Amino acid sequence: MSIWAYFEHDKKTLEENKEVDILIIGGSLTGLLTAYYLKNKNISVVEARTIGSGVTKNTTAKITYLQDRIYSKIAKLRGKTNARLYLESQKKAIKEYEKIIEKEKIxxxxxxxxxxxxxxxxxxxxxxxxxxxxxxxxxxxxxxxxxxxxxxxxxxxxxxxxxEFNPLKFLKKIYNILKNSEIPIYENTTVYSIKKTNSTYTCNCGKYKIKAKKIVLATQYPYFLYPIFLPLKSxxxxxxxxxxxxxxxxxxxxxxxxxxxxxxxxxxxxxxxxxxxxxxxxxxxxxxxxxxxxxxxxxxxxxxxxxxxxxxxxxxxxxSDHLPLIGEIKEKLYIGCGYNTWGMTNSLLAAKIISDLIKSGVSEYKNIFNPKRINISNIIKLPYYIFSGVKSYISSKIITNKSWYNKNIKVNNIGIYIDELGKEHKVKNKCPHMGCSLIFNETEKTWDCPCHSSRFDIDGNCIKGPSNKNIKL
Ligand SMILES: Cc1cc2nc3c(=O)[nH]c(=O)nc-3n(C[C@H](O)[C@H](O)[C@H](O)COP(=O)(O)OP(=O)(O)OC[C@H]3O[C@@H](n4cnc5c(N)ncnc54)[C@H](O)[C@@H]3O)c2cc1C
Structure with a gap:
């Protein structure tokens, strides 16, 4: 349950093979705003669940450049010039929100x-x-x-x-603008894998496939990329x-x-x-x-x-350097993620930068947010990232943390939650993403992965990625 109420809308799922110029994967702030900036192109959006159901639905939605002590942290790792540039980008993103909200009367x-x-x-x-x-x-x-x-x-x-704003009211209007522009948005449609042959990407969405010349990964955790990409940078x-x-x-x-x-x-x-x-x-x-x-x-x-x-x-x-990862990561494959909990400004920036790169190959923030960047912060923090990655995997396997739980939860290879009526809800206690064992979140009644934060409901339905599969028995 979140404070931001969902909006009712007609959901369309993918029911045929398709070919498009640009496929945007992920229908939340980053994805829909990218579609908004590219709306006169031949694009489609696919969303595994429903619009805005990712991290965006549980955000606090502050649109601000005052982000705790982020400028001191960036200045320390990437120098004052980059800290200033980041500040400038955040101020511009705020101005852009004002402009869109006024223009579209949101x-x-x-x-x-x-x-x-x-x-x-x-x-x-x-x-x-x-x-x-x-x-x-x-x-x-x-x-x-x-x-x-x-x-x-x-x-x-x-x-x-x-x-500050209500992000789902904002998304509702952006969704309607895209719908009126006849941009197809396929919900309950998961992309399971992406393959590139010659200059075309083929996205496997289960029963159907989408071919695209360009892909935008707006999935928050871009797990399609080599598995070690994000864990070594964040x-x-x-x-x-x-x-x-x-x-x-x-x-x-x-x-x-x-x-x-x-x-x-x-x-x-x-x-x-x-x-x-x-x-x-x-x-x-x-x-x-x-x-x-x-x-x-x-x-x-x-x-x-x-x-x-x-x-x-x-x-x-x-x-690792408190700057987002935005831009072209492989040929004609773009990502927007790593927002350091400042995703209102940064998802809009990602949408603007990616759409500029797609349209003209140029963006003023191309270098500073380059997702392929490697710098001293990566090297300094690498041991910590490796340690925490290994720790979460091993401890998820060894520690069952039974002492945390009430009697209505049992954790082994099978996770069992017994509800108030005494009904047992059983799931496979293994995240399909990378095999970590899960932790039961008693407050929200979900099985949470301690490695990459996938989440599943008590009946094993995946409710948050990076996993794109369920854990039903
Ligand atoms: C506790 C908390 C508070 C925050 N508060 C603020 C704040 O006050 N201000 C601020 O600026 N930022 C804040 N943030 C950050 C911000 O909420 C996020 O960075 C932002 O919402 C991310 O948006 P997104 O569109 O990139 O990702 P998401 O909202 O996660 O959307 C990604 C979408 O991709 C879909 N998807 C994933 N995999 C697939 C697939 N294989 N196929 C199809 N679709 C897929 C998902 O279903 C999801 O809908 C906060 C973050 C946290 C954790």
Whole structure:
């Protein structure tokens, strides 16, 4: 369950073989925005589940360039010039949202907010001041300002020109624009494999195939690429979200500067006002007990069980140099991913960059976000990535973590969840992606993979990739 309600629409699945110029795989923010920029071309979109059902459905949807201490981190690993360039790209993405929302008259609760970064530990004060200085030097209007929240803070600063929205209301309108432009969008259609012969890609969608001259991988985790590509450049981070009803809407968005990140924003729909609280972020290879992680969020934001309306977790890819991976990765194969949990701005940027590259081969951010880049950060972080990858695989095999679970869950080669009526739900306890054993997420009642974050419901249906197969017995 997420705070962003799905929109009803007629779903079309692929029912014939097809040939197109450009195939976009993944129908969420990155995929649909790329289709939006390419809408006068011969394109199709395929989506394994439904529109916006990926990471986007559980996002906090802040459209901001104030991204905890990201500029200090980029400057350290890639230099100040690249940090400035990244800041410029994020500001441009925000402007582009304003432009699209105004031009297309999109009703998506797009709201201007003040954004804060706060030091929740004394040791973070100096680091926060450094981030603030960087922004000042880039001519951003930033000021020291007290955090307007009860959450513990030793120092905080704010900017005024950031936004929030409802991502599914936004996607609904983009979807309708594409539909009116007669762009085919095939839902419940999974691409299982991609093969290139001469200058054509053939995508295997099960019963049918799609041939395309160009492919855009907008699947969040582009698992079609050589398996070692992403694990050597990134890790997967999981965060936990609790949503509670509140009396008053606050025009603020706040994020802690330290790791694990704690972050909050407010949202108002026709009937109620909510506070969305996120925290306890961690590399999925570690700290996997969901109950403990949700408890940490509740404690930080002083939320009681009775106040919680929604509770869910979400994962995103963190890259070694904190810059996204956007561009051409193989001949005429483009990717947009690795958004470091800042996918609202970066998915729009990816869509713009990829569509520019397809149309003209030129983009101002081609080099900085080049997905093939290798730099010092890859080398420094490689041992950590290898360690966490190996650890998650081995520990998933050895530790069954029975102590975490209530009596209604049994984990061995078969995972069993016994529901409130005593019915047993059995699944294969093995992720089809790379064979890791799964962890039962008691809060959301899903089987979660600790290696690459695939998720399955209690009956074994795959509800999130990179796995594209079920684990039904
Ligand atoms: C806890 C959390 C909070 C966040 N909050 C923010 C925030 O406040 N601001 C911000 O800027 N960013 C935020 N992000 C990041 C942002 O939500 C994501 O980066 C963004 O939603 C990714 O969008 P996407 O379209 O690239 O991927 P997704 O939304 O994951 O979409 C990928 C789509 O591809 C489909 N797919 C996958 N495989 C296949 C296949 N084989 N065939 C067909 N289709 C396939 C999936 O079904 C899915 O619909 C947050 C992330 C997390 C984890």
């Amino acid at each position: 009703d998506c609760d797009f709201t201007k907010v003040e954004s804060y970064v706060f030091a929740n530990k004394k040791s973070e004060i100096k680091k926060c001041k450094k981030e603030m200085e960087f922004l000042k030097n880039c001519k951003i209007e930033v000021s020291e300002s007290e955090l307007p929240l009860e959450t513990k803070s030793y120092f905080s600063f704010k900017v005024n020109d950031t936004y 890790y997967i981070e999981k965060s936990y979200i609790c949503v509670k009803k509140v009396e008053n809407f606050k025009n603020i968005s706040c994020i802690s500067s330290s790791y694990p990140v704690y972050s909050t924003r407010f949202y108002k729909d026709e009937n109620n006002t909510y506070q969305i609280c996120l925290g306890s972020s961690h590399n999925i290879a570690f700290k996997q007990n969901d109950i403990e992680n949700f408890e940490k969020v509740k404690k930080t934001f002083k939320i009681t069980d009775e106040e919680i309306i929604y509770k869910y977790s979400n994962t995103d890819i963190i890259t």
